[in-house]
Amino acid sequence: MPSYTAPVKDMQFLLHDVLKISETDIPGYADLDRSFTGAVLDEAAKVAQDILTPLNAVGDTEGCKLENGVVRTPKGFKEAFRTLSEGGWMSLDAAPDYGGQGLPYLMHTAVNETFVSANMAFNMYQGLTHGAYSAILVHGTDAQKTKWLPKLVTCEWTGTMNLTEPHCGTDLGLLRTKAEPQADGSYRITGQKIFISAGDHDMAENIVHLVLAKAPGGGEGTKGISLFIVPKVMVNDDGSLGARNAVSVGKVEEKMGIHGNATCVMNYDGATGWLLGDLHKGMKAMFTMMNEARLGVALQGYAVAEPAYQNAVAYAKDRLQGRAVTGAENPKGPADPLIVHPDIRRNLMEQKSFVEGARALTYWGATLIDRAHHGDAAADGLIGLLTPVLKGFQTDKGLEMTVQAQQVFGGHGYIEETGMSQFVRDARIAQIYEGANGVQALDLVGRKLATDGGKHVMAFFEMVKAECKAHDSDERMAGFVEPLKAASKQMQAAAMFFMQNGMKNPNAALAGSYDFMHLMGHVCLGLMWTRMAKAAHAALDSGAEDRAFYETKIATGRFYMARQLPACAAHLARIESGAEPVMALAAEAF
C-alpha cells in the first residue's frame, strides 16, 4: 500500500522563504509566522498520514453503494469524517461568525493539500461543502446564513453543486430542471441532475444541495437560470431536522476512479427549495462556487501527483535492477537501484519539478484569493486570469505525472495492489470536472485574455519582466532568467497572434487555445521556479543550515527551466499554424 508523508518543509519554504507571508500587508497574514504555520501543518500532516492515507485504498476497493435509497460510504470513512469535523479541520478559513476559525484561504489551501494527497475521494465531501458554504456566505440572506452556515462550517451537514443534467454539462443554457414559485416564497424543484459528487452518503445528518433550475419569466438560455437551496432533510425554524424532502438518489455511478466519493444521479420530484441570490442570476451565484471549485481541482492536479511521486522515489531507491552505465554504484549487491539510471532520473525530476512548481503557483494563487477577498481588484483580476491555467495545466500534468510514477514500478505499477493505478485513475477526473480542460482553455483565450481590456494579462507580462530584470545582473540566476524571458516572449507572441487573427477569424484563436493554456502554464511555473531559486540563494547567502535542501531547490528549478520550458516554442509553433490545419475537414470526413 502506498505511503504518504506531508512535505511540510517544502510548504514552509514556500510560505516563508518565497511568499514571506507574515511580512505582507494581507489582512490576517501577520499572525502566520513560521512557528504557527509549522504547528498547523504538522498536525494536519498527522491527520493526513495516520487517518486518511490508510483509508485511500479502502475507498478505492469498496466504493460507495446505494442500499435501500441510502448511499453507504466505505468502511472507516464515517468515523474519519467525524474526527476531522471535531478536530476543526473543516472550518479553518470559515467566518468566525458562523463557527469558523477565520484563518486565511491560504492556510485552508495548504492543509487541504495534505488531505487531498492522502485521500482525494474522501476530501471531496468536505471540498464541496466548502463551496456551498462560500456561495451561501456571498449570496445568502442573513436568515439563510444563520440557518445553513454553522452546520456547513463544521461539516455536520455537507453540501453539493447540482449543475449537470443528462443532456447538458458545459452548456447550462439547455437545462430543464424547473422551479415553480409557491405561495410561501419557496419553490418546487423538479428535474434530474447527474454527476453529483457527494450527492448522498451516510456521514452527515443533512445534505444541502445547491441546484440550478429555471424559474418562470427568466427568458432563454442561461439568463433564465436561478440557484436554489434544496436540503435533503427539511430544517425546522428551531434548527431541528424535519421531514425528508422530495429528493432522492437514482443511481451511484461506476467510475474509473475516486470510488470513495459517491457520484450520484439526483432526482428532484417537486422538492422544496429556496432561492439563493437574485432570481434569474443563478449563474453568477454558481460561479462563486465554481471558481473556488476550479482552484480546488487545480490543487488536486499536483496533490495527487505528490504521493505518486513519493512512492515512485521509494521504489526507485529500493528496487535493484541493472547497473549504472558509469560503473556499479551498489557493487556488493546483485544490481544497482533503479534510481541510478538516467531515464529514471529524468522521469523523477519531471515529477518533482512539476509538483513543487505547481504547489508554489497554487499557494501564490491562494494569496491572490485572500487579497481579492479584501477588495484588491488587481489580485482579483489576476487570479481570474490564472484560474483556467491552474485548473487545466496542473490537472493535465497531474495525470501525466501519476502515469510516470506508475511507470517507475514497471509491471508492478499495473497491478492494483501497489496502489499506483489508483493515483492515475483518481487524477484523471480532475481534467474533466468543474469544466473540462478544453473549456478552461476556451475561458482563458475566449474570455480572460480580453477581460478589462487585457489589463490583467498585461500585468502578468509586466510581472514576469520585472522578475527577469531583478536578476539580470545575477550570474547565478542566468539559468532561470534566460529561459523565462524566452518563454514569456513566446507567450506574448501567441497572444499577439490571437489579437491579429482572432478578430477576422475567432477559430484562429480558439484552435490554439489549448496550447496557449499549456504555454502559459509553463511560463507560470518558470516564474515560480525563478522566485524559488531566488529565495533559495538568499537562504544560502544568509548562512542557512540545511544547505542541501536549498541546493536541491535550485537544481530542481534548473531542471524545470532547461527541460520543460522548451515546450513553449512548440506550443507557439502550433498556435501560429492557425485554424486552417485544425478546421480543414468537413465533419463527415472524421
Add this chain to the structure above:
Amino acid sequence: MPSYTAPVKDMQFLLHDVLKISETDIPGYADLDRSFTGAVLDEAAKVAQDILTPLNAVGDTEGCKLENGVVRTPKGFKEAFRTLSEGGWMSLDAAPDYGGQGLPYLMHTAVNETFVSANMAFNMYQGLTHGAYSAILVHGTDAQKTKWLPKLVTCEWTGTMNLTEPHCGTDLGLLRTKAEPQADGSYRITGQKIFISAGDHDMAENIVHLVLAKAPGGGEGTKGISLFIVPKVMVNDDGSLGARNAVSVGKVEEKMGIHGNATCVMNYDGATGWLLGDLHKGMKAMFTMMNEARLGVALQGYAVAEPAYQNAVAYAKDRLQGRAVTGAENPKGPADPLIVHPDIRRNLMEQKSFVEGARALTYWGATLIDRAHHGDAAADGLIGLLTPVLKGFQTDKGLEMTVQAQQVFGGHGYIEETGMSQFVRDARIAQIYEGANGVQALDLVGRKLATDGGKHVMAFFEMVKAECKAHDSDERMAGFVEPLKAASKQMQAAAMFFMQNGMKNPNAALAGSYDFMHLMGHVCLGLMWTRMAKAAHAALDSGAEDRAFYETKIATGRFYMARQLPACAAHLARIESGAEPVMALAAEAF
C-alpha cells in the same frame, strides 16, 4: 457500449496506394492484390465487429477468475476463441508445413489490428501463442516442431512467455528459476514466474510455456540462461495428452485493465521441460519472441486508440452543446454538435493523424519483417532500429490519444458504462510490458543507434533525405517536405550530440534517450505522412473517384506536419541540455 468499424478502406489505401505491396519483390506479395486483401480484411472486419467487439466490455467487467486451480475466462471468450481458431484466423502467416496458411506477416498484422481494436485482452491469448510458435519454429529441433507447432498454429494449444520473477523484470541476469538436467534429456524446472499473460485459461486443451531458467554451468548473469518448453499437460509420443505437469497458477492478478486476459503467477515445482535452442543461449531464443512481441505491442498502441477515436467522433457529432463561435451550424436545434468547436477538432485531429500515421509505420514495419524473413539484412537492421521507436512512441501516444478520446465525452467518459475508460486502462499496459518504454529508449540510444557502426540509422537518414528530395519541386508537397526536413535535421543533431558527448559521459546520451525516441517517432510519422500525401496526390491526379477520401488524407497529414512535428525542436532542446540537469541531485535529495 462502444462500437467499432474496421477501417478497411484506410488499410487498403496503405497496402495498395502507399506500399503498393503487390508490385514489390517481396516473396509472396505478388498474390496480395487489392481484391484479395480486401476480401480477407472484409471477413476479418466481420469477425472483429460481430464476435470480438461485443465481448470487450464483458471481459473488462467479468475478468478472469481462479477457481480450484483453473482460470475461468469471461463468458463467451471460449466460444469466440474456438470460432476464430476454426475459421483459420490464428494461422494466417504460419508455415504451411505445420498447418498454417503461409501468408506474409503483413497480412497477419493487418488482420490482427482489427482483432486488437475490437478486443485487446482477448487477442493476447492468440498473440502470445504466435510468439511461442515463432520461437519454436526458429530455434526448435525438427522433432520439437513436429510435436508442438501444429497445435499452436491452430490455437488448440496456446503459448506463453515466462521471463519475469518477483525480484527481476528487465534485469533477467538476476533470475533464479532453476533447470536441473535429467537422465532422459529433459530438465526439472523449479521457480516462480510472475506477470504471465494468458498463463492459464479454459479455452485450450494445453498451454505451452516457454520458460527462462538457469541450468548448471552457464556462468553468471544472462549468460547462464536457457529457454525451456514446459507444457501444462504432458504430451505423449502419439500426440495424445498425458498427465498434468508440475506447473500451477499461484494467483490471478487484479490489474488496471486488460481484465479479460489472465495475468498469472506461475509456480514451477520440478516441472518437466525440454531445452529450446542452445544451452545457455536462452536470451537469444527469447528475443525471437520478444522482438515479435514488441511489434505486437506497438500495434496495440494505435489499435486501441482507433476505436476510442471512432467513438469520440460519434459522440462529438451527436452531442449538442454550445454554439460555433463563427455562427450556429445547427440553428434549428437547441445547440450545435461538439464537433463544431475548434478545440474538439484539435483533439480529434490529433487522434486521427496519430492513428493513421502509426498504422502506416506499423504496416511498413511489417513489410520490413517480411523482407528480413527472406534474408534481407538491410531490412532486418532497419526494423531492429525501428522496433523500440514503434513500441515506445506508439504506445505512449496510444495512451495519450485514448485519454483525449475519453475527454471528448466529458463526465460521461469517466463513467465505466460508456467504455471510454476501458480503452485508457487497456492502453496503459502497452507502455509497460515487453520492455517498459524507458527500456525501449535505452535500447534505441544505448544499442541500436550504434549497431553495425551506425549503418542502419544512416540508412534511415538517407531514406528521409531521398523522400524530401523527390518532392522538392512539387509545390503541393511543401507543407510536408519542409517540416520533415527540419525534423530530420533535429534528429541528426540529437544523434550528433550523443556521439560527441556520450563517449565522455554515457549519461549525456541516456538522459536524452526518451526524448530521442519521441523525436524519432515524429520523424517516422512525418515520413509516413509524406508518403501518404504523395500517394493521395497520385490517386487524385489519376482521377480517382472518391476524391474526398484522398483530400482528407492530405489534410490530415498537413495537420500532423504543422501541429505535431514542432515537438521535435523541444525534444532536441531537452536532449542538448545534457545530463547535468537530470543527474544533478544526490539520490537522498529525492
